[in-house]
Amino acid sequence: MSPSMDAAQGVYKRAGSIVTGIMGMGRVYLGASSVLVISVFALIISQFIFFTVSIDGTPTMLVENRGTAKKAIVLLLEKEEKRRGYPVYWQQVIEINPVWGNDGRRCYKSVENVAGVLRRKLQFVTDGVAVTVNKEEKLYMRNIEVARQSLGLIKDKFRPRGALKVSFEEDVQIVNKTVSVKQLVDRDNAIGILMAGVQKIENYEVKKGDTLWGIARRKGHDIKELMDINKGVKPHLLQIGQKIKLNKQQPLLNVISSYETVELRDVPYTIVEAGRDPSLNYGEVKVIQQGVPGRMEITYRVVERNGERIKKYPVHKTIKSDPRPQVVVSGSEMIMASRSGRTIYRPVVGTVSSNYGMRGGGVHSGIDFAADYGNPVVALAAGTVKFAGCRGGYGIAVDIDHGQGMITRYAHLSKAVVSTGQKVKGGQLIGRVGATGNATGPHLHLEVRVNGETQDPGHIL
Known part of the structure; x- marks a missing residue:
C-alpha cells in the first residue's frame, strides 16, 4: 500500500473517532458532525485522486480533474479549426480515467497546457480528396473543387487556340478520402507535383x-x-x-489536345499531249496551252501531347479552283547524227550519268542515261532483234544486230516491246526505261559491240 493511501486511511480513522466521541451531544450536533466528517473525507480523497488521459490505450499525461481534460479537448478543436480554416478531427480514441495517487509524473492543471500536449500527440485528419492517376493515389487535397481547379489549369497550359478536345492521356480520378492534414497540398503545389512527375x-x-x-x-x-x-x-x-x-x-500527367487547321494547297495540272510535230526532234516539247495549278483547301486534324505535335492528318478537302491542263506537242524525230550514210537516233530522252571506260576499279562497258521510269527507248538504227528478254545483271534487255558486225544492247528496261527475230527501224520503240537487274534506279544502259568487242557509244552518237 502506498504512503498516500496510508495517510488517507489514517485521516479517515481519526475522523471516525471524532464522530464517536460526540455521539451524546444530541441529534443536532450529530448531524453537524456527519456533514463535517463527509466534507473532510471528500477533501482528503480529492487530494489523492487524479485522472490519466490516454490516447489509443497509451497513457499520455496526468490531469488534476476530468473537467480540465474535457475543456482542453474543446479548446484544441476550436483553435485548430480556426487556424486551418476547415473542420478537423482525429481518429484516435481519448480516454479519461481516475487513478489513485501520483506516481511522480507531472500533473497538468491548466486547460491551455493540456491542449498543448494533446496537439502534439494527436494526428489531425479531415474529409478531403485523393487525386489518382491510373488508380494510384498521387496527392491529397482539401476538396473536389480545388482538385478540379488544379487539373483544369494543367489542361489550360497546353490548350491550343480553337481546341476541339483536351483530355489527359492517363485515367485521372478524384475520390473522397479521410486525409491527414499533413498530407494536404494546395493548388499550386499540386500542379507542380503532377507536371514535374x-x-x-x-x-x-x-x-x-x-x-x-x-x-x-x-x-x-x-x-x-x-x-x-x-x-x-x-x-x-x-x-x-x-x-x-x-x-x-x-510528368505524371500528359495532356492530349486536338484542333483543326486549314491550309491552301496547289492542285497539280496534268500535261496533255495533243500530238506529234515532225518539225521537232524527239524529246523536244512545244507548249500549246500553259497549265495552271488549281487550289484546294485542306482541313487537317492536329493532335498534340503536352504542346508537341504527335499526329496530323486530313479530315476534309474542298476544291476551290480546278487546274487547267497544259497542252503540248512532242517531236517525233530522234536523229542524232548521220554516220557513213546511216541515220543514228538518240535512244532515250535523258542526260548521260556515266560514261564509257574505267569506273570504280573496273571497266564500264557502255553509257548510262538517267531517265524517268517508263520513258520510251528506241533503236539507234535499223536492224534485227537478236535477243529480247532477261539477261542476268542487265535485267530486261534488247540486243539489235545492225549488220557489219555491230550490235547494240539496251539494258535495265522495265519492259521490252519487241521480240527476237523482229526487224526494227531506226527510232522505233523497242522498250521502256526501268531499273531491272543490277540497277539502283531507273536508267538506260547502252552498249555498242563491234565484232564482239565493246566500243564507246559516244563515237557513234
Whole structure:
C-alpha cells in the first residue's frame, strides 16, 4: 500500500473517532458532525485522486480533474479549426480515467497546457480528396473543387487556340478520402507535383562527332548534371557506341489536345499531249496551252501531347479552283547524227550519268542515261532483234544486230516491246526505261559491240 493511501486511511480513522466521541451531544450536533466528517473525507480523497488521459490505450499525461481534460479537448478543436480554416478531427480514441495517487509524473492543471500536449500527440485528419492517376493515389487535397481547379489549369497550359478536345492521356480520378492534414497540398503545389512527375534514366549511344557538351546541349541538360549522373566518364575520351545516361523528367500527367487547321494547297495540272510535230526532234516539247495549278483547301486534324505535335492528318478537302491542263506537242524525230550514210537516233530522252571506260576499279562497258521510269527507248538504227528478254545483271534487255558486225544492247528496261527475230527501224520503240537487274534506279544502259568487242557509244552518237 502506498504512503498516500496510508495517510488517507489514517485521516479517515481519526475522523471516525471524532464522530464517536460526540455521539451524546444530541441529534443536532450529530448531524453537524456527519456533514463535517463527509466534507473532510471528500477533501482528503480529492487530494489523492487524479485522472490519466490516454490516447489509443497509451497513457499520455496526468490531469488534476476530468473537467480540465474535457475543456482542453474543446479548446484544441476550436483553435485548430480556426487556424486551418476547415473542420478537423482525429481518429484516435481519448480516454479519461481516475487513478489513485501520483506516481511522480507531472500533473497538468491548466486547460491551455493540456491542449498543448494533446496537439502534439494527436494526428489531425479531415474529409478531403485523393487525386489518382491510373488508380494510384498521387496527392491529397482539401476538396473536389480545388482538385478540379488544379487539373483544369494543367489542361489550360497546353490548350491550343480553337481546341476541339483536351483530355489527359492517363485515367485521372478524384475520390473522397479521410486525409491527414499533413498530407494536404494546395493548388499550386499540386500542379507542380503532377507536371514535374518523376525522373527517368535513359541511355544515349555515342555517335561519330559527339561530345559530352554537344549531347548535353541537344538533350537540354546542364553539363554538370550530365557528368554527375555519368561518374567515371571522361569527356575527352568518348567512344563511338558508348552509353551515356540521360536524366529525363517524366510528368505524371500528359495532356492530349486536338484542333483543326486549314491550309491552301496547289492542285497539280496534268500535261496533255495533243500530238506529234515532225518539225521537232524527239524529246523536244512545244507548249500549246500553259497549265495552271488549281487550289484546294485542306482541313487537317492536329493532335498534340503536352504542346508537341504527335499526329496530323486530313479530315476534309474542298476544291476551290480546278487546274487547267497544259497542252503540248512532242517531236517525233530522234536523229542524232548521220554516220557513213546511216541515220543514228538518240535512244532515250535523258542526260548521260556515266560514261564509257574505267569506273570504280573496273571497266564500264557502255553509257548510262538517267531517265524517268517508263520513258520510251528506241533503236539507234535499223536492224534485227537478236535477243529480247532477261539477261542476268542487265535485267530486261534488247540486243539489235545492225549488220557489219555491230550490235547494240539496251539494258535495265522495265519492259521490252519487241521480240527476237523482229526487224526494227531506226527510232522505233523497242522498250521502256526501268531499273531491272543490277540497277539502283531507273536508267538506260547502252552498249555498242563491234565484232564482239565493246566500243564507246559516244563515237557513234
